[in-house]
Amino acid sequence: MSPDFYTLFIEPFSDFSFMQRALWGCVVLSLSATPIGVFLTLRRMSLTGDAMAHAILPGAAIGFLISGLSVSAMTIGGVVAGCIVAVLAGIVARHSHAEEDSSMAAFYLLSLATGVLIISSKGSNVDLLHVLFGSTLALNDEALILLTSIATISILMLAILYRPIVMECVDPAFFRTVSKLSSVAHYSFLLLVVLNLVAGFHALGTLMAVGLMILPAAIARFWTARLGIMLVIAFVASVVSCYFGLFLSYHASLATSPAIVLVLGGMYIVSLLIGRHGGLLLKQFAN
Numbered sequence: 001m002s003p004d005f006y007t008l009f010i011e012p013f014s015d016f017s018f019m020q021r022a023l024w025g026c027v028v029l030s031l032s033a034t035p036i037g038v039f040l041t042l043r044r045m046s047l048t049g050d051a052m053a054h055a056i057l058p059g060a061a062i063g064f065l066i067s068g069l070s071v072s073a074m075t076i077g078g079v080v081a082g083c084i085v086a087v088l089a090g091i092v093a094r095h096s097h098a099e100e101d102s103s104m105a106a107f108y109l110l111s112l113a114t115g116v117l118i119i120s121s122k123g124s125n126v127d128l129l130h131v132l133f134g135s136t137l138a139l140n141d142e143a144l145i146l147l148t149s150i151a152t153i154s155i156l157m158l159a160i161l162y163r164p165i166v167m168e169c170v171d172p173a174f175f176r177t178v179s180k181l182s183s184v185a186h187y188s189f190l191l192l193v194v195l196n197l198v199a200g201f202h203a204l205g206t207l208m209a210v211g212l213m214i215l216p217a218a219i220a221r222f223w224t225a226r227l228g229i230m231l232v233i234a235f236v237a238s239v240v241s242c243y244f245g246l247f248l249s250y251h252a253s254l255a256t257s258p259a260i261v262l263v264l265g266g267m268y269i270v271s272l273l274i275g276r277h278g279g280l281l282l283k284q285f286a287n
Contacts, residue, residue, distance in 0.1 A: 012250045018137050019246060022256065025139045025203045026242035028147045029212060032154035033196045034234040037213035039189065041221060042169040046214050051108035052190075053197045053210040055085035057115025060201060064119060071142045075198050082194035085111055115206075136203055136256040137249070143202050150199040154192050161185050166227065204257040211261035212238055219268050222275025237267055 013019045040049050059081025063073035085107045139147075158165070164185035167175040176182040200209025216234035224230050245260030273281050 008251070009247070012247070018139075019250065021139045021144060022136045022203075022246055023242065025144055025147050026136065026212075026246070026260070027239055028144075028151045029196075029199055029203050030216070030235055030238035030242060032151035033200055033209075033213045034216045034238045035158055035231055036154065036189075036192055036196050037215075037217035038220065038227075038231055038234050039165055039169060040193065040214065041217040042227075043172075046218075049193060049197070049213055050210045052082055052086065052193055053201075053206055054108040054112040054115075056082040056111075056194065056198055056201060057206050058111050058118060059084075059115075060198075060206070061115040061118035071140075071146055071202060075146060075202070078198040078201060079194055081111065082197065083191070086190050086194065135205075136246070136260075139203065147199050147203065150195050154196060157188060157192055161188055165189055204260065208257040208261050211264060212241075215261070215264040215268055216241075219264070219271045219275075222271035222277055222279055225277055237264065241267060 013023055037046075037049065040046055056078035059077030059079070060074040061077070062081075063070065063075070063077030066077075067073035088107055161181075161184070164175070164179070164181045167179070168182065168185050168189070172182065172186075175185075196213065197209050200212055203209070204212060216238040217230070219237045220230040220233035223233050241260050241263040244263045245256060248254050248259045248263070249256040271279065273279055276282060
């Protein structure tokens with residue numbers, strides 16, 4: 001291994017503990033968030049993930065007001081706020097003429113505005129940027145424990161509810177008629193979405209967390225139609241983007257969260273063009 005290769009690609013992660021912590025946090029988040037993103041994409045609920053990412057903000061802001069930049073307080077607040085918005089959107093959709101996506105959009109816009117208003121009125125611009133864009137390079141032991149715990153819970157719940165969640169993706173209307181697990185799978189899945197967005201909020205910030213959830217899934221869709229392979233591709237794409245996002249952040253002094261998402265965006269564009277399952281260029285050649 002040449003000294004230049006080691007200095008460029010390995011040394012930042014071998015010599016600096018903050019880079020090791022950031023990479024570990026991002027990999028753990030990828031392990032739990034990318035399967036959620038795949039199922040969101042298959043259920044055509046990608047924008048729901050974006051809405052829920054904004055919905056957690058007022059709860060996190062209230063936690064911030066009570067305890068400052070406390071991981072536990074902001075996590076509890078974010079989970080409670082996300083669950084409240086999800087339930088309210090569902091109630092409005094079922095008891096009014098509003099569609100669930102429009103009611104979700106209305107609540108998430110109100111949540112986003114409320115959260116930004118709370119933080120900007122009671123905190124500094126630095127606090128607002130921390131909440132919106134995360135602090136990947138400043139993850140502490142408490143944050144890493146939280147990310148690892150949420151990843152463990154997510155993987156266990158997905159393993160238990162794998163078949164019901166897959167059936168919800170394939171034909172939710174039929175599944176509701178033949179099984180009582182439909183509602184259990186649906187609301188458990190929404191809880192997992194909220195939990196992983198809260199985890200992503202600590203690592204990447206509110207505005208970027210959904211990127212690590214949805215973009216790897218979108219990339220995987222261009223390479224395979226098989227669910228198992230799709231989950232693997234999404235995870236690998238997420239980990240690769242995390243590494244190179246941190247790499248660019250270290251060497252080019254870029255903001256870490258946007259760098260990770262932009263690397264994912266580049267991978268998405270490449271997949272859109274040359275992906276073997278619906279890539280634009282391959283479709284042109286096939287015609």
